[in-house]
Amino acid sequence: MSGLDIGYALLVVALIIFIFPAAKYWLKNSPKAEKGDWTAFLFPIALVIAFVGFLMMMVGR
């Protein structure tokens, strides 16, 4: 474990502290998903997964 690793760990902990209020706000105030909302989100995300898999396969060849 180097000093640099400890530095990176501290940075990530600081990020968590920074993000926490926004996370708390959105967990409380996010509007409820309507019918079809999750499908509309999962469709492009599935395409991203397929695209990243494709790039990894191309590079791995």
Add this chain to the structure above:
Amino acid sequence: MSDSQYSSRDIARESALSTNKVLRNTYALLSVTLIFSAIMAMVSTMVNTGYGVSLACSFGALALIWFVLPRTANSGAGIAVVFAFTGLLGFGLGPLLNHYLSLANGGELIATAMGGTAIIFLGLSGYALTTQRDFSFLGGFLFAGLIVVLLAAVAGIFLQMPGLFLAINAAVILLFSGFILFDTSRIINGGETNYVLATTGIFLSIYNIFISLLHLLGFAND
């Protein structure tokens, strides 16, 4: 036609114009800051920046968006802060890029990661813009997911497990893809009216997708 119909139509038109202005300003500032950040990354690779400097840049960038940006986002100084923040993050990429450039096909890996990030960003933004759907319901899910990923990243630093490293990078790409949809839809639907803050959010998504995609491609290359 009654006065109330006129006024509601005027309000809708004004709101659409304001949204278009925020969107246009966001993309303009985003494109300039991305170029600036890339130039800073190039300078950093040329001067062979070390990981210590990279870490200091990341702390500096975090301090700027934490303490300075909230106070300056509504003024012209906010633009200078965004440039400083994106420049620091770009400069901090130097050691990572040098690591990949030292590989036989490192340049190709970096170019693939850049192109892949551009396609992901343009595809997701285009999707959010054309569907006009409100993705603000994702807020709680994305922020909770981000905290889980960051906690896993802290564990990953100490455990040094390649499988965990791979899983974290894959999760980061998916989460920040969700953030691109979330941020873009918030601009379209009037949830974000400050283009400085909108640019910061989208820049962070692009930056994180690029780094994680580069790591995944580096892993696949091995």
